[in-house]
Amino acid sequence: MPEELASEQEWPGLMRRAQDGDQTAYGRVLRAMLPAVRAYARHLIHDEALVEDVIQDALLTIHKLRHTYDPARPMLPWIAAISSARAVDALRKVGRSRRNEISDEIALSEAVDTGTGAAIEAIAAKSEVGRLLGTLPPRQRMVVEMVKLREMSLDDAARESRMSVPAVKALLHRAFVRLRDQRRH
Amino acid sequence: MRDHDELIGQLCAQATPVKRVSPAWMRATAFTPLMLALGWVAATIFHRAVTGWSMPDAGIGIGIGIANAAISVLLGVAAFLRALTMSVPGRNLHWRGWMALSFAAWLAVAFSSLGEPVGLSDAYREGRYCFAFLLTAGLPMMAVAIAALRRTRSLTPVPSLATAGAGVAFLSFGLLAFCHPAATTIADTLGHLAAALVLGVLTTALGFKAIRA
Numbered sequence: 085m086p087e088e089l090a091s092e093q094e095w096p097g098l099m100r101r102a103q104d105g106d107q108t109a110y111g112r113v114l115r116a117m118l119p120a121v122r123a124y125a126r127h128l129i130h131d132e133a134l135v136e137d138v139i140q141d142a143l144l145t146i147h148k149l150r151h152t153y154d155p156a157r158p159m160l161p162w163i164a165a166i167s168s169a170r171a172v173d174a175l176r177k178v179g180r181s182r183r184n185e186i187s188d189e190i191a192l193s194e195a196v197d198t199g200t201g202a203a204i205e206a207i208a209a210k211s212e213v214g215r216l217l218g219t220l221p222p223r224q225r226m227v228v229e230m231v232k233l234r235e236m237s238l239d240d241a242a243r244e245s246r247m248s249v250p251a252v253k254a255l256l257h258r259a260f261v262r263l264r265d266q267r268r269h
Numbered sequence: 270m271r272d273h274d275e276l277i278g279q280l281c282a283q284a285t286p287v288k289r290v291s292p293a294w295m296r297a298t299a300f301t302p303l304m305l306a307l308g309w310v311a312a313t314i315f316h317r318a319v320t321g322w323s324m325p326d327a328g329i330g331i332g333i334g335i336a337n338a339a340i341s342v343l344l345g346v347a348a349f350l351r352a353l354t355m356s357v358p359g360r361n362l363h364w365r366g367w368m369a370l371s372f373a374a375w376l377a378v379a380f381s382s383l384g385e386p387v388g389l390s391d392a393y394r395e396g397r398y399c400f401a402f403l404l405t406a407g408l409p410m411m412a413v414a415i416a417a418l419r420r421t422r423s424l425t426p427v428p429s430l431a432t433a434g435a436g437v438a439f440l441s442f443g444l445l446a447f448c449h450p451a452a453t454t455i456a457d458t459l460g461h462l463a464a465a466l467v468l469g470v471l472t473t474a475l476g477f478k479a480i481r482a
Contacts, residue, residue: 110281111277118273143276144276145482147284149422149482151290151421152290152358154289154290154357155289161358162359165358165424166424169424
């Protein structure tokens with residue numbers, strides 16, 4: 085049976101014990117504060133995978149800065165500041181990688197077009213597109229249709245499918261690998 | 270949702286006892302005299318046999334000098350205290366209003382002492398002397414400020430360091446007030462402000478990696 089989470093009133097006392105080296109108290113307070121950390125991260129970020137990354141970062145930061153918490157004060161503002169800072173950092177990183185992805189996107193489309201683009205055209209000529217797409221799992225089929233048939237950009241496809249750009253790229257890659265395999269056999 | 274139990278387990282295994290940081294006012298009380306002392310020792314490179322307050326143009330300037338020193342040190346301590354406070358997650362001192370007011374008072378004192386200094390070298394008139402004095406006095410204070418902030422680190426290192434840099438600059442102004450002529454030139458006053466800007470930028474640049482959480 086899972087352990088009951090400590091109430092918010094217990095957090096300062098548990099953290100005080102954690103600062104004194106009590107590992108059990110530390111584990112209890114970290115588990116108890118997880119929902120709060122998640123809520124603060126979700127307040128700024130809507131991508132669930134990124135939220136989970138932010139929680140990990142926030143936990144590491146809480147560990148690194150645990151000596152700065154004053155047990156005489158409420159703990160939520162301290163947690164909120166750390167979680168929000170890590171969420172903002174994550175958004176900045178995503179922004180930077182998105183900017184970098186513009187060139188990657190071009191490189192990817194070029195790389196894909198030289199091999200699989202030609203392959204898809206050849207397949208279309210033989211009226212096999214529908215059959216081959218039918219062999220793909222639904223999510224892979226959806227992104228291939230969006231990016232290759234409807235000629236949407238990766239950003240647009242990500243937005244419409246409510247996935248991140250890297251997730252769309254990964255699905256595309258897996259779809260093309262599967263299509264290549266289908267053609268070989 | 271990912272299971273974070275593994276990470277929590279690892280963190281618990283590393284949870285050795287830690288020393289809680291003292292309240293910011295206690296740290297400011299401990300560090301400020303040290304900063305002033307080190308700044309003063311460094312500034313003795315520029316020590317002059319005759320201080321500004323005993324110079325021929327002193328007169329009413331004694332009052333201005335004392336006001337300048339008092340406001341500068343007050344602003345320096347307040348800015349340093351604010352930097353120490355805001356470096357702790359979730360804490361801040363909402364002193365912007367009265368710090369702006371104090372800064373306005375400082376500017377008023379600085380500009381009210383504009384005049385025609387008597388018997389001063391070109392280095393003084395052009396602000397070179399004060400610029401060098403402020404940087405020399407400020408550098409050791411900057412090192413202490415960064416070391417003090419490193420204890421807590423900061424989630425927002427740039428504002429914390431910029432505020433600490435402002436504190437260092439004003440404490441340096443406080444020291445300078447004890448060996449500065451009552452009357453000053455516009456170039457000299459601009460030299461003071463330029464030195465403050467350099468101290469702020471240097472504190473931020475040098476301390477960023479050291480205190481970033």
